[in-house]
Amino acid sequence: MAGRTRRGLKRLAILTVVIPVLAWALEEIARRTEARQPASRLSQRLRQGADWIGGFGRGPLARRMRH
Numbered sequence: 001m002a003g004r005t006r007r008g009l010k011r012l013a014i015l016t017v018v019i020p021v022l023a024w025a026l027e028e029i030a031r032r033t034e035a036r037q038p039a040s041r042l043s044q045r046l047r048q049g050a051d052w053i054g055g056f057g058r059g060p061l062a063r064r065m066r067h
Contacts, residue, residue: 030044
């Protein structure tokens with residue numbers, strides 16, 4: 001029973017914390033890349049990745065990161 005609870009808590013932590021932070025980090029890297037090279041294809045791909053990953057996040061942190 002304790003193993004099942006820990007597994008559930010790990011899954012919840014990934015959905016509520018790790019995924020939104022990862023999406024935010026990709027977005028920041030894209031901004032910095034755009035600052036150096038305004039028409040960079042890399043920054044476009046990073047933003048797409050941030051949007052895609054951010055779609056999996058749940059909870060108040062994920063909502064704040066989307067806005």
